[in-house]
Amino acid sequence: MVKHDERLRKEERLCSKKLIDTLFGTGGSHAMTAYPLKAVYRLIDCKSETSAPEETVMESNVQVLVSVPKKHFKRAVKRNRVKRQVREAYRKHKRFVTLRVNEQTDKQLLIAFIWLSNELIDSVTIEQRVSNLLQRIGERI
Numbered sequence: 674m675v676k677h678d679e680r681l682r683k684e685e686r687l688c689s690k691k692l693i694d695t696l697f698g699t700g701g702s703h704a705m706t707a708y709p710l711k712a713v714y715r716l717i718d719c720k721s722e723t724s725a726p727e728e729t730v731m732e733s734n735v736q737v738l739v740s741v742p743k744k745h746f747k748r749a750v751k752r753n754r755v756k757r758q759v760r761e762a763y764r765k766h767k768r769f770v771t772l773r774v775n776e777q778t779d780k781q782l783l784i785a786f787i788w789l790s791n792e793l794i795d796s797v798t799i800e801q802r803v804s805n806l807l808q809r810i811g812e813r814i
Contacts, residue, residue, distance in 0.1 A: 681764040687738035687783055696738075696783045705809055707802040709790030710759070716774075716814050719781045734774045737763055738785040745791050758796050759786050762803035769807040773814055782814065 687693060695717060696702055702715040719734070739759045741752040763786070774782045786803070 679764060681737075681760055681767075685736055685767075687736040687785070692736065692783055693738065693785075696785060703813070705806060706789070707805045709788060709792075709794055710799070710802050710806060711787045711789055712806040712810060713785045713787065714810050714814075715783050716777075717781050717783065719779050734780060735767065735771050735782045735784065737767075738783075739763075739788075740785060741788040745788060751793060755788055755793065755799075758794075758799045759788070759803060761796070762800040763807070765800065766804040766807050769804070769811040770814070773811045777814075782810075784810065 687696070696713060696715050702713050704711060704713045706712075737760075739756045741755045743752070746752045746755070770782060770784070774780060786806075
């Protein structure tokens with residue numbers, strides 16, 4: 674049974690087009706690679722214009738996006754499997770970054786995990802790479 678604070682809630686998923694454009698479009702983002710994953714991240718100020726005032730108070734100030742390009746896996750079944758593996762690895766190791774971001778008031782961390790490989794990889798290796806990326810991100814923010 675998963676503890677309540679170890680779940681990956683809807684609020685922790687990066688879905689907002691405005692925030693995704695902020696992460697990828699305007700510069701100021703940082704990237705690092707732990708093959709087969711690339712993490713693009715950016716620490717931003719929480720702004721009331723991105724959502725309604727009632728919604729700005731979130732329990733977690735970290736939002737995550739997982740992208741597996743169709744270029745690497747034509748079949749959706751394989752893309753979805755990789756996304757599930759990455760999300761599960763993030764869920765297990767998210768404390769590396771959530772604690773650091775929650776120390777800073779009025780800040781929000783956006784992270785995008787992008788798959789780089791053309792091959793499926795076992796879950797243990799993916800978990801190690803995600804853990805490595807999250808530790809490095811936690812040290813730099």
